[in-house]
Amino acid sequence: MTAAETHLVSVEHVVKEFRLSGGFRGESQIVHAVSDVSFYIDEGETLAMVGESGCGKSTVGRLILRLAEPTGGTVRLEGRDLGALDKTQMREARRAMQIIFQDPYASLNPRMNVYMIIAEPLIAHKIYNTRAETENRVRELMSLVGLRPEQINRYPHQFSGGQRQRIGIARALALNPKLIVCDEPVSALDVSIQAQILNLLCDLQRGLRLAYLFISHDLSVVRYISDRVCVMFLGKVCEIAKTEEIFEKPMHPYTRFLLEALPKPNPHARKEKKALLAGEMPSPVNPPPGCRFHTRCPKAGEICRIDEPKPMENGGRTVACHFPGA
Amino acid sequence: MLEIERLRTHFFTSRGVAPAVDDVTITIPPKSIVGVVGESGCGKSVTALSVLRLVSSPGRIVSGSIRLDGEELLTKSGSAMRAIRGDRISMIFQEPMTSLNPVYTVGRQVSEAITLHRNVSRAEARDGTVEMFRAVGIPEPEKRFKSYPHQLSGGLRQRVMIAMAMACRPELLIADEPTTALDVTTEAQILRLMKELETAFGASIMLITHNLGVVAEMCDYVYVMYAGRIMEQAGVFELFDNALHPYTSGLLGAIPRPGGGRRRLFNIEGMVPSLLGLPRGCRFSPRCERAVSRCHEEEPELRGVAGEHSVRCFLYGGEGGAVS
Amino acid sequence: MADFEIDAAREVTYDESVSKSLREMLRKNKTSAVSLVIVVLIRAAAAAAPLYLKYNPNKHSLKERFAAPSAAHWLGCDDLGRDQLTRLVYGARISILIGLIPTSLSMIVGTFLGLLSGYAGGRTDFWIMRAADVVLAFPSLLLAMVVSYTLGGGIMSIFVALSAVSWAGTARVIRAQAMSLKEKEFVEAARSVGVSDPVIMFRHILPNCVPNLIVLFTLNIPGAILNESSLSFLGVGAAPPSTSWGLMVYRYKTYLMSYPWLAIAPGVAILIFVLAFNFLGDGVRDALDPYMKD
Numbered sequence: 001m002t003a004a005e006t007h008l009v010s011v012e013h014v015v016k017e018f019r020l021s022g023g024f025r026g027e028s029q030i031v032h033a034v035s036d037v038s039f040y041i042d043e044g045e046t047l048a049m050v051g052e053s054g055c056g057k058s059t060v061g062r063l064i065l066r067l068a069e070p071t072g073g074t075v076r077l078e079g080r081d082l083g084a085l086d087k088t089q090m091r092e093a094r095r096a097m098q099i100i101f102q103d104p105y106a107s108l109n110p111r112m113n114v115y116m117i118i119a120e121p122l123i124a125h126k127i128y129n130t131r132a133e134t135e136n137r138v139r140e141l142m143s144l145v146g147l148r149p150e151q152i153n154r155y156p157h158q159f160s161g162g163q164r165q166r167i168g169i170a171r172a173l174a175l176n177p178k179l180i181v182c183d184e185p186v187s188a189l190d191v192s193i194q195a196q197i198l199n200l201l202c203d204l205q206r207g208l209r210l211a212y213l214f215i216s217h218d219l220s221v222v223r224y225i226s227d228r229v230c231v232m233f234l235g236k237v238c239e240i241a242k243t244e245e246i247f248e249k250p251m252h253p254y255t256r257f258l259l260e261a262l263p264k265p266n267p268h269a270r271k272e273k274k275a276l277l278a279g280e281m282p283s284p285v286n287p288p289p290g291c292r293f294h295t296r297c298p299k300a301g302e303i304c305r306i307d308e309p310k311p312m313e314n315g316g317r318t319v320a321c322h323f324p325g326a
Numbered sequence: 327m328l329e330i331e332r333l334r335t336h337f338f339t340s341r342g343v344a345p346a347v348d349d350v351t352i353t354i355p356p357k358s359i360v361g362v363v364g365e366s367g368c369g370k371s372v373t374a375l376s377v378l379r380l381v382s383s384p385g386r387i388v389s390g391s392i393r394l395d396g397e398e399l400l401t402k403s404g405s406a407m408r409a410i411r412g413d414r415i416s417m418i419f420q421e422p423m424t425s426l427n428p429v430y431t432v433g434r435q436v437s438e439a440i441t442l443h444r445n446v447s448r449a450e451a452r453d454g455t456v457e458m459f460r461a462v463g464i465p466e467p468e469k470r471f472k473s474y475p476h477q478l479s480g481g482l483r484q485r486v487m488i489a490m491a492m493a494c495r496p497e498l499l500i501a502d503e504p505t506t507a508l509d510v511t512t513e514a515q516i517l518r519l520m521k522e523l524e525t526a527f528g529a530s531i532m533l534i535t536h537n538l539g540v541v542a543e544m545c546d547y548v549y550v551m552y553a554g555r556i557m558e559q560a561g562v563f564e565l566f567d568n569a570l571h572p573y574t575s576g577l578l579g580a581i582p583r584p585g586g587g588r589r590r591l592f593n594i595e596g597m598v599p600s601l602l603g604l605p606r607g608c609r610f611s612p613r614c615e616r617a618v619s620r621c622h623e624e625e626p627e628l629r630g631v632a633g634e635h636s637v638r639c640f641l642y643g644g645e646g647g648a649v650s
Numbered sequence: 651m652a653d654f655e656i657d658a659a660r661e662v663t664y665d666e667s668v669s670k671s672l673r674e675m676l677r678k679n680k681t682s683a684v685s686l687v688i689v690v691l692i693r694a695a696a697a698a699a700p701l702y703l704k705y706n707p708n709k710h711s712l713k714e715r716f717a718a719p720s721a722a723h724w725l726g727c728d729d730l731g732r733d734q735l736t737r738l739v740y741g742a743r744i745s746i747l748i749g750l751i752p753t754s755l756s757m758i759v760g761t762f763l764g765l766l767s768g769y770a771g772g773r774t775d776f777w778i779m780r781a782a783d784v785v786l787a788f789p790s791l792l793l794a795m796v797v798s799y800t801l802g803g804g805i806m807s808i809f810v811a812l813s814a815v816s817w818a819g820t821a822r823v824i825r826a827q828a829m830s831l832k833e834k835e836f837v838e839a840a841r842s843v844g845v846s847d848p849v850i851m852f853r854h855i856l857p858n859c860v861p862n863l864i865v866l867f868t869l870n871i872p873g874a875i876l877n878e879s880s881l882s883f884l885g886v887g888a889a890p891p892s893t894s895w896g897l898m899v900y901r902y903k904t905y906l907m908s909y910p911w912l913a914i915a916p917g918v919a920i921l922i923f924v925l926a927f928n929f930l931g932d933g934v935r936d937a938l939d940p941y942m943k944d
Contacts, residue, residue, distance in 0.1 A: 052509035053480075065842055094844045107835035111857040111940055121843035155940035160597045161366075168839070175843065190365035190536060190598075195580035195591035202590070217509060220539070224582030224591070261514035263539030265581050267562045270543055276518060277511040279465075280479050 007040035007076075008211050009064060009097075009179055014038070014073030016059050020285070029285045033059045035235040036073070038311070039318075041179065046205065046212040048226035048243070050219060050258065054281060056235040057215045061181040064213065065097050066090060077179075095125060098172035102184035104164035108156040114167055115152045118142070121174040141170040146200060162193035169200065173208070181213045186221060198225060219262050223247055231255045234284060234292045237311055240318040251317065251324040253299050291322065299323050327530055328354040328377070328415075328498050333390035335369075335376045337601075344601035346372040346385065348554035351628075352532075354498065359524060359531045361545035361562070363538065363577075367598050368551040370534045374500045377532075378417060379407050394498070413443040416491035418484070420503040425487055426475040432486045433459075433471030436493055443494045458489040461526070462519055481512035488519065495527055502534045517544055538581060542566055547634070550574050553599055553609040556628060560635040570637045572614045608639070616641060675937035682933025685926040692923060696742035705733035707740040707893070716909050725915045728902065737893055738915055744894040747805070748878040749923065752812035753870045759813065760820025761856070761863060767821065768828025769851050779825070782818035790815040791880055798881060808881060812874050820866055824859055831855045861935050868931040872924045895920050 016034040034056040041047045049057040062068040064075055066082055075082045077093055085093055098121075101107035108117055118138045128134045139149035145166040156164055165185060172180050182201070186194040198221065204210060216222050222229060222243070229246045231238040231254065239252040250256045257277040279296050282288050288295050294304040303322050311320040335347040347369040354360045362370045375381045377392055379399065392399045394414060399407065411417075419425045427435060436458065437451040446454070452471070459467035462485045475483055484504065491499055501520065505513040521544065524531055533544055541548055541562065548565045550558045550573065558571040569575040579592030596613045599605055605612050611621040620640055628638040676683045711731035719726040725734035767778040785793065794811040801807035831837060832855065840850050879896025895916040902912035 052511060067838060067842055091844045094842070097842075099839065099842045101835045101839060103835060107839050109836040109840075109854050109858070111860075112853075113940075120840060120845060124843060124845045124849070157941050162597060171839065171843065191538070191577055191580050192365060192594035193597065195582075196593050198582070199590050199593060219510070220582045257511055261510045263513070263517070263537065263543045265538045265542050265566070265578065265583070267542040267566050274514065274518070276514050280481065 006079075008043045008078060009213075010038075010040040010076045011060070011064065012038050012074045012076070014060070014063055014075060015071045016056070016063055016068065017071045031284050032235050032287055033284060034063065034070075035287070037232070037235070037237050038073075039230050039237065039240055041211050041213060043178065043211055044205070044209045045228065046214050046226045048222040048229045049213060049215040049232060050217065050222055050229055051232035052217060052258075052281065054234070054284060055232040056284075057232050058183055060232075061099065061183055061213055061215050064179075065099055065181055066094070067099075091125070095121075095175040096178045097181065098175065098177040098179070099181040099183060100165070100168050100172050100185045103188055104161050104168060105156075105188075107168055108164055110156055113153050113155050114138075114142070114147075117156070117167060118170045118174060121171060125175060127175070137174070138170075141173055144173065144204075145170045146196075160193075161189055162196055165189065165193075165197055166200070169197075169204070173204070176208075177210070179211045179213065181215065183215045184217070185214075187216065187218060194221070201225065219247075219258060231258065234282060234287055236292050236320065237318070238293070238320055240311075242316070245317060249325070251319045252293075252321050253297050253323075254293050291320075327356045327395055328352075328532070329391070329393045330373070330377065331391040331393070333373065333376055333392065334388040335372050335381055335385055336388050337385045339384055339602070342602045345554045345604070346601060347376060350390075350551070350554075350556055352549055352556070354530050354532055356497075356530055357524065357528055358546045359521075359533055359544050361533045361535065361541040361548040362551060363535060363541055363548060364551035365536055365598055367553070367601070369554040370551050371502055373551075374417065374502050374532065374534055377500060378411055378415060380411075409443070412439055412491075412496075413494045414496055415498045415500065416494070416496045417500040417502065418487045418491045418504050420506050426483060428475050431472050431474055432478065432483075433473075436486065436490045439490050440493050454493065455489070458493050459486075462486075462489045462492070462523070463515075464489070479512075480508055481515060484508060484512075484516055485519070488516070488523070492523055492527060492529070496529055498530050498532065499523075500532045500534070503536070504533075505540065506535070506537070513540075520544070538577060550577075553604060554601060555609055555638065557610065557639075558635075558637045559628075561633075564633070564635050568635070570631065570635070570642050571610075571639050572616050572641075573610045576615075671937045672934065675933045679933045679936065681929045685929040685933070688922065688926040689930065692742055692919075692926075693746055696739055696746065699736070699739045699743075703733075703736045703739060705736040707732060707736045716905075716912075718909075719911055726909070726911050728912055729905070734912065734915055737898065738895070738919060741893045741895050741898055741916065742919070744805070744892065745875050745878070745896060745920070746923070748808065748812070748894065748896070749871045749875045749927075752809045752816070753867060753874050755809060756813040756816040757820050757863065757867060757870065760817035761824050761859070763817065764821035764824025765828050765851050765855060765859075768825035769832050769847070769855060771829075775825070778821065782821050785815060785818040786822075791877070791884075794877065794881060795884060808878060811881070812877055815877075816870060816874065820863075820870075823862055823866060827859045827862055828855050831858050857938075860938055864931040864935045868924070868928045871927055872920060875920055875924075895923075 014034060014037050018031040018033055020029045020031055037060060039047065049060060051057045059068065063070045077096060082090070082093060115135065115138055118141055119134050122128060122134050122137060128137065138152060142149045142152065147163060147166050147170065156167065159167065186197050189197060201212070202225065205212065214222065214226055226243050228240065229243050230240045231252060233254050238254050239246065239250070246255060247259065250259055257275065260275050261277065277296055282292065282295055290306050291300065291304040291309050294300040297304065301322065309320045309322045311318045330350060330352040333347055333350045334345065337344040337346055350373055352360070352362065352373070362373060364370045372381060372385065376387055381387060387400060399410070426432065433452070433455055436455040437448065440446065440451040440454050441448065456467045456471060459470060464470050464482060464485050478486065504520070505516050508516060517540065520531060523529065535541060545562045548560060548562055549556050550571065552573050558565070558569070558574045565574065569578055576592055576594040580594060582591060594613055599609065599612065607622040608617070608625050611617040614621065626638050626640045628636050629642070630636045631642050676686065709732060711727070714723070714727045714731040715729060717723055717727040717731070723733050723735065725738065728734055728737065763778050767775045794815050797811035797814050798807045801810055837850060837854055840854055875896045878894060879900040882894060882897040898916035899913055899920070906913050
C-alpha cells in the first residue's frame with residue numbers, strides 16, 4: 001500500500017450499484033454503474049475519464065467527492081481512506097476536492113448573486129471573520145478566472161454561458177483545492193468559448209498545481225488537456241495510458257472505435273469506410289458475462305464470452321483485454 | 327433546388343428588434359449536403375425554421391424569398407405549407423426524446439406521418455413504416471414498431487426520427503444538430519446513415535451544426551454564420567484549406583487538434599454580441615484581431631473571391647478594397 | 651428557439667437587499683402600488699370605524715328591515731334593520747385577520763414540513779406525508795370544528811383551527827418543489843463545498859420556492875375567509891352579533907333573489923380584497939425574481 005499513499009487520490013476496486021425500484025410488480029433491479037474500478041491521480045496532473053453516456057465516468061467523479069457513497073472499495077486522498085472519516089473530518093477533506101459541472105446554467109443558484117455563490121464555500125468553512133475579507137477573496141478569485149470584480153453583485157442569468165462557467169470555476173477554487181473534478185466542463189459551450197475555458201483551466205493548473213479529473217466524451221478536448229487517459233465502458237476500465245500512447249497506439253478495441261468515430265475537422269481525412277461500432281450499448285442492469293464489450297467487439301474470441309479480462313499493467317499502461325492490440 | 331434569398335427573420339421583443347436572420351442567401355442544390363455552421367445565437371436554427379415557416383412569435387419573416395424548385399414558399403397558405411412540411415421538406419431535431427410523443431408507440435407516430443401525406447390504408451402505412459425502420463438500420467423493425475420512445479436508446483430514437491422524416495421521401499431534409507445529443511460512436515453511425523440516405527433517396531440535406539468535425543465529414547458546401555449574417559461560404563475543402571474570414575479561421579483555430587500538444591488554443595476574445603445591441607460596422611469587428619478602423623465604421627458586403635468562395639470582410643476581394 | 655439568446659450581460663449594479671427590491675417594485679409596478687394602497691385603506695377604514703360611522707353595527711331597527719340602499723343607508727339594511735355599510739366595515743376587522751393570520755401560520759408550518767419532507771426523504775418524508783394525507787382526507791370543516799371546540803372557541807382558536815386544516819396542501823406543493831430542486835446541480839455544488847443541510851434547505855431550496863409560495867398564499871386567502879364563515883355559521887367562528895364578510899355572504903345568500911345587495915356587498919368586498927392581494931403577490935414575486943432585474 002506504500003505506492004498508493006504517494007498518490008494524491010487513489011481509487012481501489014470501487015463499486016457502485018444503484019437500486020431501481022421498478023415496475024408494477026415492484027421487483028427491484030440493480031444497476032451496475034461502476035464495477036471494480038481502480039486508478040490513481042497524482043498531484044498536478046490531469047487524468048481524463050473518457051467513455052460514452054452510461055459508462056459510469058460521472059459516477060466515478062462523484063464517488064471520489066463522496067457526493068455518492070460507494071457500494072464497495074476504497075477511495076484514498078493522500079493515503080487517507082475517505083470512507084473511514086467521520087463527518088467533521090470529511091468536511092475538512094472536502095476542502096481539498098472540488099467539482100466543476102457541465103451545465104453552467106443548472107449549477108448556479110439563480111437566486112444568488114455572484115458574491116453569494118463564490119463566497120459560499122468560504123462561509124461554510126468559516127475561512128474569514130468579516131464580510132470585507134470574504135469579499136476581498138471573492139474579488140481576487142473573480143479576477144483569477146477572468147471575470148470583472150465589479151460584477152460581484154450580478155445574478156447568474158446576466159452572464160453568458162462561458163462567464164457562468166468561470167463563476168463555477170471560481171467557486172471551486174475558493175478553498176484552494178488540490179483536485180478538481182471537471183465533469184464535462186466545456187461540452188455545453190460554443191467552440192470559441194470552449195477554447196477560452198480550456199486555456200483558463202491549463203493556466204490555473206500551472207499556476208496553482210491543481211490536479212484534474214477531467215470527465216469528457218470529447219476526445220479532441222481530452223487529447224488537448226490530459227496527461228493520462230482512462231477509457232471506461234459500461235462501468236469497467238478498458239484502458240489507462242499516457243495520452244500520446246492512447247491516441248497513437250490504442251490497445252483496447254473499444255478505444256480504437258472511439259478514436260475512429262470522432263469526426264475530424266479535416267475534410268481530406270474523410271473515409272467512406274470507417275470502421276463503426278455496431279449495435280447498441282448493453283444494459284448496465286444485465287451486463288454481458290465475461291468481457292462487457294464482447295457483444296460489440298469484432299475481435300472477441302470464445303474466452304471473452306466467459307472470462308472477464310483483468311486490468312493488466314504493463315510498462316505503465318493498463319489494459320483490460322484478452323487480445324490487447326490485436 | 328432550395329433557394330433562400332435575402333431572408334430576414336426578425337424578433338420583435340419588448341426590448342427592441344433582434345435581427346436573428348439578416349439578409350441570408352443560401353442555395354441548396356439537388357443531391358447535396360449543405361452545412362450551416364455557427365455558434366449559438368448566430369441564427370442558423372432560425373434560418374431552418376424559416377424555411378418551414380415555423381418561426382413563432384415574437385419572430386416574423388420580414389422579407390426575402392424561399393423557393394423550393396422555383397415555387398415560392400413564403401406566399402403559400404397555411405394548409406399548403408402544412409402539406410409541404412413532412413412531405414417535401416422534413417426536419418429532424420437535436421433532442422430525439424422531446425420530439426417524439428411519449429404516450430404513443432414509435433410505429434404509430436411514423437405511420438401517422440405517412441397517412442397524413444399519402445392516401446394509403448393503415449396497413450400500407452404500417453408496412454411503409456417497417457420498411458423505413460429497416461432502411462434506417464433499426465434492428466427487429468416489426469418488434470420496434472410497438473415500442474414506446476422511452477424504451478429506445480438515444481441512437482435508436484434518432485433513427486426513428488430520421489425514419490419519420492424520410493418516410494415520405496422528402497426532397498429536402500433539414501437536420502438541426504442531429505447528433506449533438508448523441509455519443510461519439512452513435513454519432514458516427516447516424517452520420518453515416520444520413521450520408522447513405524442522401525445517396526439512396528436522392529434527397530438534399532441542410533445540416534445545421536456547431537461542430538466543424540461533422541461539417542468536414544459530411545458537407546459539400548458550407549455557410550458560416552455569425553450574428554445573423556453569413557460571413558463566409560465555400561466548398562468544404564476550400565473552406566478548411568483556405569479559410570479567409572478571421573471568424574472562420576478563429577473557429578478552426580479554437581478546435582484542439584491532434585499533434586498540437588499543449589499549445590494554447592486560439593482564443594476568439596469576448597463573446598457573441600447581443601442581437602439587440604449589434605456593433606457598428608462589421609458584426610465581428612469587436613472580437614476581430616485584424617480589424618482596422620474601417621471595420622468599425624461600415625459593414626462589408628459578402629464578396630466572391632474565387633470560384634464559389636465568398637467572404638464578408640474588407641480584407642478580401644473586390645473593389646480593390648483589400649486593406650493589408 | 652434555443653438558437654436565439656438576447657440575454658447578454660448588462661451594465662447595472664444591484665443592491666441585493668430585499669426591502670430595496672420591494673420599494674423598487676412599488677415605484678415601477680403601478681398595479682401593485684394601488685393594491686397595497688387598497689389593502690391599507692380597508693384595514694385603516696375598519697380600525698377607525700367608530701370615528702366616522704354614525705350607526706351602531708349591532709343596533710336593530712324593525713322599521714328599516716331590508717331597507718334598500720338610500721342616502722341614509724348607502725348599502726341598505728339587513729334582515730334586522732342594521733346598517734349594512736357599518737356592518738361591512740366592522741366585519742372587515744375579523745375577515746382581514748382571518749384571511750391573513752391563519753393563512754400565514756399554515757404556510758409557515760406547511761413550508762417547513764414540506765421542505766423537510768422533500769429534502770430529507772425516507773422516513774421523515776413518509777410520516778410527514780401520511781400526516782398530510784390524514785388532514786387532506788378528513789373533512790376540513792369537521793376537523794376545524796373539533797380543533798376550535800377543543801380550544802374553547804374565540805378568535806385564537808379559529809386561527810389555529812384554520813391553520814391546522816390548510817398546512818397540508820402547502821406542504822405537498824413545497825415537498826414536490828424541494829424534491830426536484832434538491833436534484834439540481836447547484837444543490838450538489840453546495841454539498842460538494844461542504845455546506846450543511848439546513849443551510850441548503852433555507853438558502854438554496856426555499857428561495858427557489860418563493861413563486862409557488864406567493865401563488866399559494868393568494869389562493870389560500872379566500873379559502874380561509876370562506877371557511878371562517880362556515881365556522882361562524884356553526885357557532886364556533888365570529889360570535890354574533892359581531893360579524894365577518896364570510897358570515898355575511900353566508901347569511902344573506904338566502905335573500906339573493908329578493909334583496910340582492912345584502913350578499914353582493916360583502917361578496918364584492920372579499921373580491922376586492924383578494925384581487926388586491928393577488929396583484930400585490932405578483933408584484934412581490936417579480937420584485938424577488940432575479941430574472942426581472944433588467
